[in-house]
Amino acid sequence: MTKVLGIDVGGTGxxxxxVDTRKGELxxxxxxxxxxxxxxxxxxxxxxxxxxxxxxxxGLIGIGFPAIVKNGVALSAANISKKWxxxxxxxxxxxxxxxxxxxxxxxxxxxxxxxxxxxxxxFQKEIVIVLTLGTGIGSAIFVRGELLPNTxxxxxxxxxxxxxxxxxxxxxxxxxxxxxxxxxxxxEYLDEVEFLFSPDILIVGGGASKYHEKFFPHLHVHAxxxxxxxxxxxxxIGAAWYAGHVAK
Ligand code: BGC
Numbered sequence: 042m043t044k045v046l047g048i049d050v051g052g053t054g055x056x057x058x059x060v061d062t063r064k065g066e067l068x069x070x071x072x073x074x075x076x077x078x079x080x081x082x083x084x085x086x087x088x089x090x091x092x093x094x095x096x097x098x099x100g101l102i103g104i105g106f107p108a109i110v111k112n113g114v115a116l117s118a119a120n121i122s123k124k125w126x127x128x129x130x131x132x133x134x135x136x137x138x139x140x141x142x143x144x145x146x147x148x149x150x151x152x153x154x155x156x157x158x159x160x161x162x163x164f165q166k167e168i169v170i171v172l173t174l175g176t177g178i179g180s181a182i183f184v185r186g187e188l189l190p191n192t193x194x195x196x197x198x199x200x201x202x203x204x205x206x207x208x209x210x211x212x213x214x215x216x217x218x219x220x221x222x223x224x225x226x227x228x229e230y231l232d233e234v235e236f237l238f239s240p241d242i243l244i245v246g247g248g249a250s251k252y253h254e255k256f257f258p259h260l261h262v263h264a265x266x267x268x269x270x271x272x273x274x275x276x277x278i279g280a281a282w283y284a285g286h287v288a289k
Contacts, residue, residue, distance in 0.1 A: 044068060046098050046140075047281030049105045049147060049273075050085055052120040052176025052211070056273075057092045060103075060281035065158030069096060071274060081122040086137045093138045102142040103284030105150030105276040106130060107177060109191045113144050119196070119205070120177050143284040147276050148172075148179025149190050151246045151269065154279035156183055159270035160244050170194070170240040171269070173247030173276075178205040178230070182238065197233055204230045210249035220252070224259035231262050240264045246275050 048057040054075040058067045072095070074088050092098070109116040113131030118124075134142040152171035155161040161169050165186040173179035178195030181188060195205035206212065208230045213223040231243070243262060245253060246269030253268035260266060269275050 043285055045101045045103050045281035045285045046092060046096065047103050047105075047277035047279075047284075048089060048092065049150070049276035049280060050080065050107060050121075051147070051276075052080065052107060055080075055085060055088045056277060057089075058274075058277055059096060059098070060278050062282045062285040065154060065271075065278050065282065067274065067277070071277065079118075079120065079122045082124055082128060082133065086133060089134055090137050093140065098140070100140065101281075101284045101288055102134060102138070102140050103150070103280035103282070104130060104134065104142060104144040105147035105280040106144045107147045107179070109193065110144050110146050111191065113142075115144075117193075141284075141288060143287045145280065145283050146179070146181075146191050147280075148192075148195075148246075149181045149188060150277075150279035150283060151179070151271075151275035152181025152183060152188060152244075152279065153282055154271055154275040155244050155246065155269050156186065156188075157282060158278060159275060160267045161242065164242045167241035168239065169242040169244065170234065170238060170264075171244045171246060172234070173269075174208075174210045174227075174245060174249035175247035175273070176209065176211045178209050179247065182240075194234060197230070197237075199229055199233060204233070210247065213249070220255040221259055224256045227256065228260055231260065235263055242267065244269055246272065248273055
């Protein structure tokens with residue numbers, strides 16, 4: 042078995058587990074530590090060290106991170122502390138834990154998990170867009186199985202406002218919108234995504250995906266609309282798989 046510690050850094054907490062990267066399955070229970078305010082580097086480093094300690098982990102670490110991440114460096118900070126910008130996440134975690142680490146965008150991680158081990162598996166010849174609906178909106182585009190990284194479709198503008206500030210799951214919760222009312226905002230967003238990219242398949246992941254039965258019936262899209270099979274575990278699984286793959 043090839044095991045990697047998969048970590049998913051989110052806007053309101055950090056989740057992790059050991060993952061069997063051949064099967065794309067968790068081999069330890071998923072743990073989540075909530076965080077308050079915009080998540081800062083020192084908090085994340087401490088929590089990662091805690092995961093490593095708790096699991097007595099000595100191997101690779103993969104991190105799904107909610108920003109543009111190029112070669113391990115965070116290049117944006119929409120829902121996280123601005124202190125991240127320019128920081129090399131791979132190096133910082135290595136310094137803290139002594140373990141080899143590879144970070145990538147969180148939605149790219151979730152997308153990879155779905156394409157390899159989940160709802161996207163049958164669609165290796167199609168155009169697939171994975172959207173994660175959580176604190177923000179994340180995106181991953183796969184063209185015939187190949188990922189175009191760091192697409193940031195949550196930052197498309199709808200009616201002059203950044204899409205994730207209108208239609209994310211966090212906005213639904215904050216404004217206490219009914220599923221139906223939220224679906225109207227989501228529909229506008231999906232219309233724009235479809236107009237610009239004409240995907241064959243749309244996979245919805247992130248925190249909201251476990252409630253897909255409540256809002257999918259209100260949505261009308263041309264693409265085939267599917268919930269993420271791994272729901273909000275996809276980020277952990279994909280991050281672990283990515284690290285295992287890059288380290289080879
Ligand atoms: C960030 C993306 C991230 C998404 C989901 C957005 O605010 O800009 O990089 O994938 O949130 O966490």
